[in-house]
Structures are given as structure tokens and as C-alpha cells.
Amino acid sequence: MQATPPTRQIDGARFREVLGSYPTGVAIVTCTDEHGAPAGMVIGTFTSVSLDPPLIGYLPMKTSRTFARMRGSPTFCVNILAADQEAVCQHFASPAEDKFAGLAWHASPAGNPVLDGVVAWIDCDYASVTEVGDHYIVLGGVLGMQLERDTAPLLFFQRGYGRFSPGPLVAAAERETIEAVQLAEIGRDEMEAVATELNAECSIIAAVGGDVVYVAVENQSPYFRLRSRLGFRVPCAPPLGPLFVGSPGAPGDDEWLKRLGRPDQETIASALAQLERVRSRGWSIALQGAGEDENLDEMVALYSNPHRTPGQERRLLAAAKARAGLHEPAELLDHVSYDVRHLSVPVRDAGGQVLLVLRLSALPPAADLDRIRQWLARLQLSAARLEQTIAARREHCRAARLHA
Structure with a gap:
């Protein structure tokens, strides 16, 4: 039986x-x-x-x-x-x-x-x-x-849903990262000077394989002693990475929006408006939220792991989407204090493509608009110097190849 x-x-x-x-x-x-x-x-x-x-x-x-x-x-x-x-x-x-x-x-x-x-x-x-x-x-x-x-x-x-990434594809992504690190080394002196002068964290980030990657970091902030962000990456998806959208290593406008999943029209319109503001201003800003910053940093750390899971990616994208209102505010007012999470400016090549982004973070809280403008001007000065240095270095390399 x-x-x-x-x-x-x-x-x-x-x-x-x-x-x-x-x-x-x-x-x-x-x-x-x-x-x-x-x-x-x-x-x-x-x-x-x-x-x-x-x-x-x-x-x-x-x-x-x-x-x-x-x-x-x-x-x-x-x-x-x-x-x-x-x-x-x-x-x-x-x-x-x-x-x-x-x-x-x-x-x-x-x-x-x-x-x-x-x-x-x-x-x-x-x-x-x-x-x-x-x-x-x-x-x-x-x-x-x-x-x-x-x-x-x-x-x-x-x-x-996803795909299997064979060794050669992973190796290609690693090569892109190495190239970005080598490019960032050219700007290390500028990055360190900004961090020291402004008592802040200054980073150089690059777009690699659809992600935004921290390829150089210097933290001189007495306000926030963050864990090192070197090697950290976040998905280039709304509201993240708008300065890179359309540049090599980053998604185009449509692909950037697709990483929202299945958004409603209001969310799409808001993301497009933020992207337009960044392009019109030529710089990017994100404000601090109320609490949970440690949770967000932990999500970024998990996403940066090469063996991350789709579940970890979904949680980070959901957290970024929930904080979208803190990114690229439509208006910054005089006589109002802001807690700035990060302030970013592009470093472009001769053709206007974004090669790198200089980012300020770990900044003092309760900054007024005048102080934010001062930070922005200093960051833009370093970005302009870095653009000139990269252009000169590339011209020198081209000349050396012609005479080889």
C-alpha cells in the first residue's frame, strides 16, 4: 500500500x-x-x-x-x-x-x-x-x-530579464573602464586641488557600459567622511547620469528612459524635463533627502558588485526614482538654504562629447544660492582646464604617431 x-x-x-x-x-x-x-x-x-x-x-x-x-x-x-x-x-x-x-x-x-x-x-x-x-x-x-x-x-x-555576458564582452567593459581611469589620471591634480580648496569630496566619473563609474576620488571634507566611492557605479537611468546621456558609453535619450521600466506619462515627462534642464544649464545638481542616505549608499555598493542580481538593481532604480524630485530642481531661490548631495559639470572633447564629469559632494549643509554658484564656478574652471589638458595631450599623441 x-x-x-x-x-x-x-x-x-x-x-x-x-x-x-x-x-x-x-x-x-x-x-x-x-x-x-x-x-x-x-x-x-x-x-x-x-x-x-x-x-x-x-x-x-x-x-x-x-x-x-x-x-x-x-x-x-x-x-x-x-x-x-x-x-x-x-x-x-x-x-x-x-x-x-x-x-x-x-x-x-x-x-x-x-x-x-x-x-x-x-x-x-x-x-x-x-x-x-x-x-x-x-x-x-x-x-x-x-x-x-x-x-x-x-x-x-x-x-x-537579461542576457549572458561572455568573457570577451566583460573584457571589453573592463577595457573601457581602464581607458576611463587613464583619462581621469590626467585630471587628478585638478580634482585634488578642488577638494582641498573647497573642503569637499571631488570625484571624476565616467560612463562605461551604460553605467556611471567613479574612476578617481579625493575627499577633503570635514563634514562627511564617506566610504571610498572609487569603483562605485550607478545605472545611467532617470534621474541619474543626465550629463552623460547621448555620449559614448552611455544610453541615448530613449534607452535612458527605458530603464524606468513601465513608467506613467507623468514620470516620463518629469524625466525629460530634468534632462532638458541639465542640457540647458550645462551642469547637474542633486539635493539631500530626509534620511535613508546610508541605505542608498548601501544599495550603490551592492549594485557596484560585479555579481549583483536583478533584484539589487531593481531596488536601486526604485530608490533613485523615489528621489527623482531631489534632482535638477526647476528653480533655486535666493535666501533659501540647500543641502547639496552633489554638484556636477561635464568635461567635453573637441566635438562636444562628454568624456568625464567632475563632481563635488560631501559639501557643508545649509548652503545659500551664492555659495552654490561659487562652488559651480570653481568646478567649471577646473573642467575647462582639464578639457585643455586632454586636448593638448591628444594632439601630442597624434603628432608622435605621425612622426613615428
């Missing part, structure tokens, strides 16, 4: 959190239903099962109406999504009635939809469908398959 398995009390949210720490690939299973219309659903459970005979598997929910509809077809096709197809995945996961509207696709040999741009597709028939808990286990017998693109697949991890 078979024993009845014990009842297990597992919290559903905790179950999803723990299992979400394991990354999965993302695919879309498609078919042509019994009425001849294309049908499809997103799955994150696709797996190879057997080589002899060739079998694959996936696990749809028993309550899935799309899967119930797809059972009317004798075959199905697994479309393995590419890393740049997150929008396709989101479209199929939406409540839209026609999931194929506006999407390019062609028929597989078995007559199932193959979405343009996928990494690969696999045609199958149903080897078996087994009920297990609140899901089915579907085993598919492979009928045919094809690699379509030599590119990285879309991954799902901790409720976020």
Missing part, C-alpha cells in the same frame, strides 16, 4: 523567491490551432529531456487557456528568444487578444509559427502530457529544428 505524502506548508511568495534565484531561458511555444489561426504562449520551463529518442519538455499551468487552445493542434514549435527580444516576450505575456499582431513570422515545416529573430526553433509533436500539481509536464517528440541567429538568448532571473 502506497503511503500518502505528508502535507507541506510552504509560503508561495517564499517559494517563488528562492526558485527565482535560478536563471531560466525564455521561449515562446506556438502552433496553428484547429481554426488555422496562430497561437502562442511564453514559457520559462523549456528543457532538453532526452537524446535517444530526442525529447524536450516544458510545464504550462493547468489553468492556461492558451495551452488548452493549443492542445487542438497535433504539433507545436518552441521559439527560443534572443536577448534583444524582451519586447516580444512582454507582448506575448500581455492580455492582448492577437499576440501575433505586428510581429513578423513564417511557418515551420510542420506549419507552426516561427518568430523572426529567434535564436532557434524546434518543431515537436506531443509525446505525452502529464498532470503534476498545478501544472502539466509536456514532453515533445522532436520533428525538426533550426538555428536561426548566432546570438545570446534571453534569460529570466529574479523576476527580471
Whole structure:
């Protein structure tokens, strides 16, 4: 007599959190239903099962109406999504009635939809469908398959989408960082002079791989003895990094906004207004918030870890979004005191592209507008000197190469 398995009390949210720490690939299973219309659903459970005979598997929910509809077809096709197809995945996961509207696709040999741009597709028939808990286990017998693109697949991890970064890509990012550090070394004397003169922290930051990275730091502030920010990075996403937007190593306007996730129109309009103010002024300012600065710094430290998780990135972006009103205020008033978190100015090349940013932080509290203007003028003077030094250094290197 078979024993009845014990009842297990597992919290559903905790179950999803723990299992979400394991990354999965993302695919879309498609078919042509019994009425001849294309049908499809997103799955994150696709797996190879057997080589002899060739079998694959996936696990749809028993309550899935799309899967119930797809059972009317004798075959199905697994479309393995590419890393740049997150929008396709989101479209199929939406409540839209026609999931194929506006999407390019062609028929597989078995007559199932193959979405343009996928990494690969696999045609199958149903080897078996087994009920297990609140899901089915579907085993598919492979009928045919094809690699379509030599590119990285879309991954799902901790409720976020991303991609696998192979060694050469990581090495490229490291090279960009090294180049930024070498450029910052040219400005070290200016940075140290500003920090000493203003009794503040002065940093040189650069845009690398879509992030803003602290590549040189000098802290002479008697007000705040912060942990060293050297090597710290933050995502170039609203309201962060506006001086870099559109420059090498940083996202363009649209990509900058996309990192907000799914914002409402008011949030988008506010971010664009801040970006326009920064471009019009030619400098950037952020004010201190009420408390939780240590929590924010801890989030930045976690994000700066090369092994950060999507969850850590989401928390930092959410914290930045919550503090967006402290960035780039529309108006700074005379006879009002401000606690400035940081004040930043660009260092540009001869073509106007932002190479680096000089940033002042750890400043004395309760500064009036006149004092802020003095800080800004001193920072802009150093940025201008640094631009001249970099231009002269590059001209010297070009001349040396011509005569080599």
C-alpha cells in the first residue's frame, strides 16, 4: 500500500523567491490551432529531456487557456528568444487578444509559427502530457529544428530579464573602464586641488557600459567622511547620469528612459524635463533627502558588485526614482538654504562629447544660492582646464604617431 505524502506548508511568495534565484531561458511555444489561426504562449520551463529518442519538455499551468487552445493542434514549435527580444516576450505575456499582431513570422515545416529573430526553433509533436500539481509536464517528440541567429538568448532571473555576458564582452567593459581611469589620471591634480580648496569630496566619473563609474576620488571634507566611492557605479537611468546621456558609453535619450521600466506619462515627462534642464544649464545638481542616505549608499555598493542580481538593481532604480524630485530642481531661490548631495559639470572633447564629469559632494549643509554658484564656478574652471589638458595631450599623441 502506497503511503500518502505528508502535507507541506510552504509560503508561495517564499517559494517563488528562492526558485527565482535560478536563471531560466525564455521561449515562446506556438502552433496553428484547429481554426488555422496562430497561437502562442511564453514559457520559462523549456528543457532538453532526452537524446535517444530526442525529447524536450516544458510545464504550462493547468489553468492556461492558451495551452488548452493549443492542445487542438497535433504539433507545436518552441521559439527560443534572443536577448534583444524582451519586447516580444512582454507582448506575448500581455492580455492582448492577437499576440501575433505586428510581429513578423513564417511557418515551420510542420506549419507552426516561427518568430523572426529567434535564436532557434524546434518543431515537436506531443509525446505525452502529464498532470503534476498545478501544472502539466509536456514532453515533445522532436520533428525538426533550426538555428536561426548566432546570438545570446534571453534569460529570466529574479523576476527580471537579461542576457549572458561572455568573457570577451566583460573584457571589453573592463577595457573601457581602464581607458576611463587613464583619462581621469590626467585630471587628478585638478580634482585634488578642488577638494582641498573647497573642503569637499571631488570625484571624476565616467560612463562605461551604460553605467556611471567613479574612476578617481579625493575627499577633503570635514563634514562627511564617506566610504571610498572609487569603483562605485550607478545605472545611467532617470534621474541619474543626465550629463552623460547621448555620449559614448552611455544610453541615448530613449534607452535612458527605458530603464524606468513601465513608467506613467507623468514620470516620463518629469524625466525629460530634468534632462532638458541639465542640457540647458550645462551642469547637474542633486539635493539631500530626509534620511535613508546610508541605505542608498548601501544599495550603490551592492549594485557596484560585479555579481549583483536583478533584484539589487531593481531596488536601486526604485530608490533613485523615489528621489527623482531631489534632482535638477526647476528653480533655486535666493535666501533659501540647500543641502547639496552633489554638484556636477561635464568635461567635453573637441566635438562636444562628454568624456568625464567632475563632481563635488560631501559639501557643508545649509548652503545659500551664492555659495552654490561659487562652488559651480570653481568646478567649471577646473573642467575647462582639464578639457585643455586632454586636448593638448591628444594632439601630442597624434603628432608622435605621425612622426613615428
